[in-house]
Amino acid sequence: MNNTGYIDNSETRSNVSTMGAVITHAPGDYRFEKVPIPVPGNREILLKVEACGICAGDIKAFQGGKRFWGGGPFTQYIESGCIGGHEFVGYAAAVGKGLSGDYKVGDRLIAEQIVPCGNCGYCRKGLYWMCDPHEVFGFKKHLNGGFAEYMILPEKSIIHRVPDTLSLEQAALIEPLSCSLHAIDRAAIEPEDVVVVSGCGPLGLGMIIWAKLFYNITIIALDLKEHRLHQAKTAGADYALNPRKQDAGKLIASLSEGLGCDVYIEAAGYPNSVYQGLQFIRKKGRFVEFSVLNDDVTCDFSIIGDAKELDIFGVSLSPDCYGRVIDALKKNQADVSGLVTHTFPLSEFSAGFDTAVHDEKAIKVLLVPEALNR
Numbered sequence: 001m002n003n004t005g006y007i008d009n010s011e012t013r014s015n016v017s018t019m020g021a022v023i024t025h026a027p028g029d030y031r032f033e034k035v036p037i038p039v040p041g042n043r044e045i046l047l048k049v050e051a052c053g054i055c056a057g058d059i060k061a062f063q064g065g066k067r068f069w070g071g072g073p074f075t076q077y078i079e080s081g082c083i084g085g086h087e088f089v090g091y092a093a094a095v096g097k098g099l100s101g102d103y104k105v106g107d108r109l110i111a112e113q114i115v116p117c118g119n120c121g122y123c124r125k126g127l128y129w130m131c132d133p134h135e136v137f138g139f140k141k142h143l144n145g146g147f148a149e150y151m152i153l154p155e156k157s158i159i160h161r162v163p164d165t166l167s168l169e170q171a172a173l174i175e176p177l178s179c180s181l182h183a184i185d186r187a188a189i190e191p192e193d194v195v196v197v198s199g200c201g202p203l204g205l206g207m208i209i210w211a212k213l214f215y216n217i218t219i220i221a222l223d224l225k226e227h228r229l230h231q232a233k234t235a236g237a238d239y240a241l242n243p244r245k246q247d248a249g250k251l252i253a254s255l256s257e258g259l260g261c262d263v264y265i266e267a268a269g270y271p272n273s274v275y276q277g278l279q280f281i282r283k284k285g286r287f288v289e290f291s292v293l294n295d296d297v298t299c300d301f302s303i304i305g306d307a308k309e310l311d312i313f314g315v316s317l318s319p320d321c322y323g324r325v326i327d328a329l330k331k332n333q334a335d336v337s338g339l340v341t342h343t344f345p346l347s348e349f350s351a352g353f354d355t356a357v358h359d360e361k362a363i364k365v366l367l368v369p370e371a372l373n374r
């Protein structure tokens, strides 16, 4: 074992061929099982997983969300039998000889959550995060995720090096922080803007961190949970309010000559957060929709046109963000302490999911593979 905690393959993989992994069987039916350690191909990397965060998407999948299991307008995306988890980081345990990029065993690595095909119309336009087959780690049996001791990074993965100086928590936050940064990129923030971030989960908090770091504008954070409002202030929000208890509209008006906020970022995931945004935003404002909503939103679309002439920006994944996030963390420009609130051994994933859903103080919950008693 070296000083980073990495155990190289000569110590571990030569003696054992099974690993612990959380297998997705069906909604509500995930099981910790022993499965074979995957064998990397010539152009693949075997990653020994250090940690893997639980995403809101993982929870929605566990709860049987339509976007994952099909229903309504959606066809089934998730494959039963796969291993979940796309917020992983780890160390190369084996590197295929045919791989370019000078990787070696022991390198600390992360791969972007999407593995683009490289051939579809979007990939050919350079819009790799919109790739049509849309293969994301943790949803398909041929692209298992990080809720396991080991996983494969296939040839087309977009791999980034992770400095050994980053803590486990910082490294495990690279994926969600990258998604947050893309939301801020999309918001096209201008100097003097008043920006509202609705929803202060790990992603909303990340947006506050990046907006403050890169633009230093006025930020109003909204959430219903006290602990998250407190964390929003730590992340850099100038104001943090519970809109059920405090008059957020009045505050926004007082900061904007009565016009409304310039940017409203919807990161709460509830229809009320959308309605509230359409109300708080000024004419010609920028509305950024980040959340994956479980419920349909019904509203008067003429607010977008006739009433306010809004710009509506969607946000998906985190194109060209991982490198900038890693760089900012490396330079200690972003204080992400307090974002990881809980860490569970992988075998106790069920308690981890439960905590992520029910614990008022949970922000980001990590699963960490433990050495199994073999």
Ligand SMILES: [Zn+2]
Residues within 6 Å of the ligand: 055, 056, 057, 086, 087, 175, 176
């Ligand atoms: Zn995620």
Ligand SMILES: [Zn+2]
Residues within 6 Å of the ligand: 116, 117, 118, 119, 120, 121, 122, 123, 124, 130, 131, 132, 133
């Ligand atoms: Zn593609």
